Amino acid sequence: MPLVEILSIGTELILGRIADTNAQWLAQQIEQVGSCVRQVTTMRDDPDEITVVIHEAIERGATHIITTGGLGPTPDDRTVDTVAAMAGCGTVTDEGLIAHFLQRLRRSGQNKISDHMGKVAIIPEVATAGPNANGWGHCIIMTYRGVELFILPGPPREVRALYPVYIEPALREAGRRSNL
Numbered sequence: 001m002p003l004v005e006i007l008s009i010g011t012e013l014i015l016g017r018i019a020d021t022n023a024q025w026l027a028q029q030i031e032q033v034g035s036c037v038r039q040v041t042t043m044r045d046d047p048d049e050i051t052v053v054i055h056e057a058i059e060r061g062a063t064h065i066i067t068t069g070g071l072g073p074t075p076d077d078r079t080v081d082t083v084a085a086m087a088g089c090g091t092v093t094d095e096g097l098i099a100h101f102l103q104r105l106r107r108s109g110q111n112k113i114s115d116h117m118g119k120v121a122i123i124p125e126v127a128t129a130g131p132n133a134n135g136w137g138h139c140i141i142m143t144y145r146g147v148e149l150f151i152l153p154g155p156p157r158e159v160r161a162l163y164p165v166y167i168e169p170a171l172r173e174a175g176r177r178s179n180l
Contacts, residue, residue: 002035002064002174005057008042009050009069009079010154022068022152022159029163035171038062045070047082054086058147063174065147066167069154071137073116079151080140084124087144097121097138100131127151134161141166148174 006026012018020042027037038060043049050070057065070079084091098121101113113121120136123129127142137153139162150167152159 004064005062006040007067011044045076050082066150068152071153073119089125091122094123094129130166139166
């Protein structure tokens with residue numbers, strides 16, 4: 001059975017400025033597919049804290065870790081750089097995401113990606129990016145120390161669009177493998 005930890009990243013969550021509806025919704029979805037949510041942790045946008053909490057989740061035996069938040073274009077969004085440093089790799093601009101962004105922009109008559117959007121297309125070198133058909137936020141997928149990480153944006157509508165496309169199938173497959 002997949003053992004999942006949910007990590008909600010955002011100083012705004014800690015300070016009570018925004019309610020964390022993602023963790024509750026994700027936990028319900030994860031349980032429905034027969035996986036076990038072991039722990040939910042909320043933390044600040046702090047690289048050291050993010051690194052420690054991911055390592056603690058791995059030590060507790062998580063097979064899958066889902067993070068939400070910290071993928072935006074602002075300087076306090078540090079999840080991508082933190083996870084890349086943790087994995088000992090650099091970051092790259094994902095050309096598939098750039099193409100996806102351009103396609104969406106062209107539908108609204110634009111043909112240039114802003115610097116902010118360019119930052120959102122940066123992922124760890126060892127990761128893959130799953131585009132979001134319903135929004136700008138995407139799913140970053142990577143394996144670290146044998147654990148599958150799904151790095152999601154913070155807006156709930158983005159999380160709800162990405163979960164059934166990338167995370168649910170992975171959890172179902174991991175559940176099938178563990179039952180063999």
